[in-house]
Amino acid sequence: MNRLCVHSITTKPWSLEECLRHYPAAGVSALTLWRNHLVGRDATEVGRQVREAGLELTSLCRGGFFPAADQAGRQAAIDDNLRCIEEAAALGAGWVVLVCGALPGQSLDQSRAQIAEGIAAVLPAAQAAGVALAIEPLHPMYADDRSAINTMAQANALCDELGSPRGLGIALDVYHVWWDPDLRRQIQISAQAGRLLAFHICDWLTPTTDLLNDRGLMGEGCIPIAEISRWVDEAGFAGMREVEIFSNRRWAGDQQAWLGQIVDAYRCLYPR
Amino acid sequence: MNRLCVHSITTKPWSLEECLRHYPAAGVSALTLWRNHLVGRDATEVGRQVREAGLELTSLCRGGFFPAADQAGRQAAIDDNLRCIEEAAALGAGWVVLVCGALPGQSLDQSRAQIAEGIAAVLPAAQAAGVALAIEPLHPMYADDRSAINTMAQANALCDELGSPRGLGIALDVYHVWWDPDLRRQIQISAQAGRLLAFHICDWLTPTTDLLNDRGLMGEGCIPIAEISRWVDEAGFAGMREVEIFSNRRWAGDQQAWLGQIVDAYRCLYPR
Secondary structure (H helix, E strand, O other): OEEEEEEEHHHHOOHHHHHHHHHHHHHHHHHEEEEEHHHHOOOOHHHHHHHHHOOOOEEEEEEEOOOOOOHHHHHHHHHHHHHHHHHHHHHHEEEEEOOOOOOOOOOOOHHHHHHHHHHHHHHHHHHHHOOOEOOOOHHHHHHOEEEEOOOOHHHHHHHOOOOOOOOOOEEEEEEHHHOOOOOOHHHHHHHHHHOEEEEOOOEEEOOOOOOEEEEEEEOOOOOOHHHHHHHHHHHOOOEEEEOOOEHHHHHOOOOOHHHHHHHHHOOOOOOO | OOOEEEEEEOOOOOOOOHHHHHHHHHOOOOOEEEHOOOOOHHHHHHHHHHHHHHEEEEEEEEEEEEOOOHHHHHHHHHHHHHHHHHHHHHHOOOOEEEEEEOOOOOOOOHHHHHHHHHHHHHHHHHHHHOEEEEEOEEEEHHHHOOEEEEEEEHHHHHHHOOOOOOOEEEEEEEEOOOOOOOOHHHHHHHOHHHOEEEEEEOOOOOOOOOOOOEEEEEHHHOOOHHHHHHHHOOOOOOOOOOEOOOHHHHHHHHHHHHHHHHHHHHHHHOOO
């Protein structure tokens, strides 16, 4: 249970205070904060609240979205990522998760170049603040407008392209990469390069009725989560297992019951 | 226009007779038949009707779905594929498109092994009948229950694994593979091996509201169709450009107007 982290978006209807009250009571050890829970608040104070509630603060979701049609848009994205890094530092979060972005009106190659430029532009500030940046490869079904980085191989290549600098790594989410026949090898490559920062879990439902908000609870779907967890651990990863589930169906129900089901599913998946 | 083929499912509300009446009148040169249009009909007679209407009969959609939980299920799939091959031969179609299948309850590796076994089991009959088999890599969002073959690289590897036999090839659909950074190279590999059999076109809408039936008309979305077409042609492909669009929205409208828009979009995409 000391590796169980829950993303605040997983219980989206709850306020920050409700998350901080219910997560520790349910046995959750850590929290990844989504920026919507920071709006109008002081990040240093929120960091203190989280720790006083007995939770680790794993990471901040999310920065990224670097591609834009013009220079002003790309600069606005860089500025927003700099603010996000400041917030993460004030919170005491280990890293910022990057959903890298894509633009339907331009080629994936152009978006990929703008992503590399954007990361290079904000990395010095992240390094100075002691906050890492975690590139999250997104499922290819999000290549139109959410991320032009869609596989672990691409995320590894992007880190290499940027010189594999200190403070740049990868967030692996099983939802996005479970289908990839090259997954195990790319996990090993990322871990050997010391860049496997985060491990997100949830499940893929059959049928999936919404491209964004119809994720399943671990065990409800077809992702071999136990096997991928083993690969990740065998590669030397010892960090949090972060439950991140977007689900209109679950958000419509009772959140305390939902959190209980998450904890039960986690215990079933990781019995020791 | 002599390379314009339309899949009968693209105008799903139409009967076969309506397709045969309207497609040639609109300037369409060829038809790929979906099996629903064959139900209760004699395939030899349908093939004759298609040619009398002035259309080439490109291929038959679709075989595949080889994985199953038990041996009886896998044999039933093989039997159905043998019937599909017979139908294609009677029609005079060049190949059967294979949507290879997947089963949420078993690993992708198991499904991939069962796909290879299934293809190997039916290939001799296809070769004897002069009907090719075209493996269609499906988008990774269909890896749960439609296909465990999700990239051109996997399709090429599967052909290699089976000994790259005569009569086994690949159907490339831009919808499934447009996001893949390795696409151009894999097109070249498939063409050099003489196995690039089919080229399907449509577009990816932003947002996509349904995982199955919300495809766009060429030009409505973000797929670089002209660029991928160039790669395909440069690799030596000279076959049909097959319009295959599943769209609840389009199927709900007037099909003759829809066919007109398809022809306009095709002319705009391929002006010469």
